[in-house]
Amino acid sequence: SQTIHQWPATLVQPVGSPLSLECTVEGTSNPNLYWYRQAAGRGLQLLFYSVGIGQISSEVPQNLSASRPQDRQFILSSKKLLLSDSGFYLCAWSDLTNQPQHFGDGTRLSIL
Amino acid sequence: QQQVKQSPQSLIVQKGGISIINCAYENTAFDYFPWYQQFPGKGPALLIAIRPDVSEKKEGRFTISFNKSAKQFSLHIMDSQPGDSATYFCAAKETSGSRLTFGEGTQLTVNP
Numbered sequence: 001s002q003t004i005h006q007w008p009a010t011l012v013q014p015v016g017s018p019l020s021l022e023c024t025v026e027g028t029s030n031p032n033l034y035w036y037r038q039a040a041g042r043g044l045q046l047l048f049y050s051v052g053i054g055q056i057s058s059e060v061p062q063n064l065s066a067s068r069p070q071d072r073q074f075i076l077s078s079k080k081l082l083l084s085d086s087g088f089y090l091c092a093w094s095d096l097t098n099q100p101q102h103f104g105d106g107t108r109l110s111i112l
Numbered sequence: 113q114q115q116v117k118q119s120p121q122s123l124i125v126q127k128g129g130i131s132i133i134n135c136a137y138e139n140t141a142f143d144y145f146p147w148y149q150q151f152p153g154k155g156p157a158l159l160i161a162i163r164p165d166v167s168e169k170k171e172g173r174f175t176i177s178f179n180k181s182a183k184q185f186s187l188h189i190m191d192s193q194p195g196d197s198a199t200y201f202c203a204a205k206e207t208s209g210s211r212l213t214f215g216e217g218t219q220l221t222v223n224p
Binding site for chain 1: 201210217
C-alpha cells in the first residue's frame with residue numbers, strides 16, 4: 001500500500017532563517033506531488049505541484065520554492081523565512097490516473 | 113476567485129442527529145467531487161467521493177447527494193457521533209489535470 005511521510009512534524013524557526021521540509025511517498029511510482037499551506041486550521045492553499053522529476057509548477061508567488069530531486073521526494077524550501085510563512089504545511093500525492101489526492105500529516109511551522 | 117463555495121462555516125449537531133454540509137461550484141469542467149475529513153493536527157483524509165454521472169453515493173453513515181443541474185453537492189452524516197467532530201472539506205477536480213479546488217471547510221461539532 002502507498003504511504004506518505006512528512007517531517008518534521010513541528011518546527012520553530014527564527015525570522016530570516018532557511019527552511020527545508022521534506023516529503024516522501026512509498027509504494028507508488030511517478031506520482032503527482034503537491035505542497036499546500038493551511039492557515040488557522042481552515043482553507044487549503046495550493047503552493048506547488050509536480051508531475052515529474054524537476055517539473056515544478058508554482059501557484060502563488062511567494063517566499064517559498066519547491067524541488068523534486070527524486071521521483072518520490074518533494075522538498076519545500078526558503079532562503080529567508082518571513083513571519084507570514086507560519087502555518088501548517090501539507091504534502092499530498094495522487095497517481096497518474098488523477099485519482100484522489102492523499103495527504104501527509106503535515107508540518108506545523110512557527111516563525112519567531 | 114472562489115470556485116467552490118462551502119457552507120456553513122461551522123455546525124453543531126447533537127449526537128444521533130443528521131449533519132448536512134453543502135457545496136456549490138461554477139466550473140462545468142469539474143468531474144470529480146471528493147470530501148475530506150480533517151482532525152486537529154492531522155492531514156485531510158479522503159472520506160467519500162462522487163462523479164456527476166450519479167446523483168447519490170452512500171458509504172456507511174456518509175452520503176453524498178449531487179445535483180448536476182444546480183451545480184451543487186452535499187455531504188450528509190447520519191446518526192452523527194462525537195467522533196465525527198472534525199473539519200470537513202469539499203473539493204472538485206477538472207476533467208483534465210489533477211489539481212483540486214477546495215471549499216473553505218466546515219467545522220463540525222457533535223455534542224454527546
